[in-house]
Amino acid sequence: MKSPNTLMVQGTTSDAGKSVLVAALCRILVRHGVQVAPFKPQNMALNSAVTAQGGEIGRAQAVQAEAAKIPPHVDMNPVLLKPNSDIGAQVILLGKSIGNIDAFDYHQYKPKMLGHVLAAHQRLTEQYQAVIVEGAGSPAEINLRDRDIANMGFAEEADCPVIIVADIDKGGVFAHLVGTYDLLSPTEQKRVKGFIINKFRGDISLLQPGIDWLEARLGIPVLATIPYIQNLHIEAEDAIDFSQTLDQKNHIKVTVIVYPRISNHTDFDVLRLHPNVELTFARTPNEAPHSDLIILPGSKNVQADLAWLKQQGWQSVIHQHLRYGGKVLGICGGYQMLGQSISDPHALESAQATQSQGLGLLAMTTELQSEKTLTNVSGICQSSKAPIKGYEIHLGVSLGEALSRPLFTLNDDIAEGAQSDDGQIKGTYLHGILDNQALLESWLSWAGLKQITPFDYPAFRDQQLDYLADEVEKVWPIEQIKRLLKLDSTQ
Template identity: 65%
Template sequence: MSATLMVQGTTSDAGKSTLVTALCRWLKRQGVSVVPFKPQNMALNSAVTADGGEIGRAQAVQAQAAGLAPHTDMNPVLLKPNSDTGAQVIIHGQAIGNMNAVDYHAYKQTAHAAVLASHQRLTAQYPVVMVEGAGSPAEINLRAGDIANMGFAEAVDCPVILIADIDKGGVFAHLVGTLELLSPSEQARVKGFVINRFRGDIALLQPGLDWLQQRTGKPVLGVLPYLMDFHLEAEDAIDVRQAHKGAELLKVVVPVLPRISNHTDFDPLRLHPQVDLQFIGPGQAIPSADLIILPGSKSVRADLAHLREQGWEAAIQRHLRYGGKLLGICGGLQMLGSRIDDPLALEGTAGSSAGLGLLEFVTVLEAQKQLRNVQGVLSLEQAAVSGYEIHAGVSSGPALESPAVHLNDGRGDGACSADGQVIGTYLHGLFESSAACAALLRWAGLRQVQQVDYHALRERDIERLADLVEAHMDTGKLRELCGL
């Protein structure tokens, strides 16, 4: 028999991803085979799976917590916004096209079938399926045809835990208000509450917890404390927290593009003790830096036009004149070339855009995405690197004869400029490789680089989350809800 337990949140960023990650590792510690699952995800941070598809990065981290390789069944529907009203729709890891909100609403029945098929396959393999909802179940305008929250829970008849973030304020209103907006059958599904990111003396909170249980008839399953110095890859929002660091720092700036994708690439730099990483948003002054990084983008031509409007092209030229280094990743690589062609209107209106002209190659956007997990060595210091490719563009031109990365499959990836100031690569996740990160930081101007094991940091914090479950939650009730 397989049990399914779902975590839903009162708001976005309430802690759903974090709690699912924590519960997966907590169960794994007990020898329970558990698999993470998110029916529908809307995010521009994605990962490549072992079966050659694309899922949200949060589910890849949850897979790590469960001791599993990421698989497309863990996130059968992924929506990658490419405008305010439209998104690329990815089903079972493969892009099927772009849809606006109205078209996707009509498509939901098909998407729902894909969700249930994946869930059925997982329940056949694992005794516990740990499910993450999306946004809030009380979004009234999205209730019809819902496949992300209570619509899914009703379809598979599973219990629900509702989590809220007390750090945002109004936690009791969030929990009671969300419950009130659910139907009677949905309310019955909610088996308890979790309050996330609490600071202070729990005794001061206890009267509120007692009132909540009396008001709703549902228990508080746990109050999770605020974790300092904690990092877990964000599902969508950019994490701009700054850690305390020394005085001698390499200054790195990243423009925040309207459709920035896989900004989790920069988490290892944000956490590095010798790097001052700044995300520069629209209208902000562009500071001087040792290294500028152009990130990935879901709408490369539109985001390149945005960069120009914000003054980045002139700033980059000035940066290079004064000896600064420039790195482009995925969409950022494509911007470095001489031209970007979109003949099939994959990312907007069909047409071409002039690139920044810093590397001699042309990119053509094609319908078939390139999805690969890869390994190789950087041209810099022959440093070992691993990462993943997620891109629709195919680049060609003389600059690619001096690749940035030599891949183990015999291909060259990206390009290096003749003067050594500009590097472009399609590889996401390259800073997660300690040797590659150190080589890139030395190239950017840091003389003595401290080696940081990013994977060990992530593993440490996953373990800390499991410790919180053990110390601050009703583990007996959790085991009951997991069918154990």
């Protein structure tokens, strides 16, 4: 099946820069008048987003859609794997969960996914002038070549050209590129139209002899050497970014607890980037400073992460923090943990029906239910009357007296969230809620910040996509990109 105007970006390793390069290409193309969509056949991540259709996709594809200036759609990531144990994951197919499966069984199941993947890609090619495809991990993982739908297995079926990106900042860039190429089959090698060297620092003339050698050895051009782009923020696909810039004279300290199955940690990018917030991602209490606000984030396995939290000693730390006047915020799974109990009667996150005692900080109970809530929402904050937007991704339903003190009124007069009598503890199912500037400022004030520097995070995020596109286009002209996509240069 020939795929016109499709280009696939694969990498020599995980975190080589595939997601960011796809975002860059989407923004470059749309700025030149090309209607473009991102696509990732199979993603494995605990950061996800909700589409307007009520489907769940990888967060990276939502960011890439933002770069392309189009709404995210389930076709952009037809298969999403959300790990909930060391050997198993929840499988999201076209935005909806089809259950949990272990790694071995999923490998056998992949051929059944391929038809859905190709159909989703076909729908995008019919709607957009160009489709930029992101691979997963590396195509050189020969143990996974059989039944592959994420890298060359997809490229072969879709009959599309491939470029391979490598991160020179990791070292060994020529070994990565040569080794990856040599491990491809002859037909796969013919698909490779060029290499991208990512995150280069220094004098490009010192790299040129290596580029010349690589091109002579493999007969494949290096299409661009992308510099290390300083102070760039693009939401991470999965790994937590710890970098931040801080106003040392006026800030508060916020700690986010990092449990084993933390999900949607991009909720806190706005805090990490805010000049008035010193943000710490802490796995153990020893890593956490004295904080003004402790946040319990989302979780892919709430009861297991709750048990881990207690084992690490976080429960006593949180109680002491509250006695000293500190504030606590729970989001999604973290919100459920704040209640009195969490039950899983249908064994959705465990091998058998279970019930766990919560932290007992909010008067409510939660029951996990088979139907996952997936929706984008808007409304107003009860206290500040500020408009808000967010999204929900959760299994549980929470009930109890704490919900009589909601945080928000959503459209259709639906109350959402809960808080304690004394106002020290807040909980909500809404992800992305801190991206709302007015709400963020009111909550930073609640947490103890006296003087707040205005920070429009959505506008900043869009500026960063333009910054990324500017830097990539300096070294990779649009004419070359269009030729790879077989787009008319006058288009």
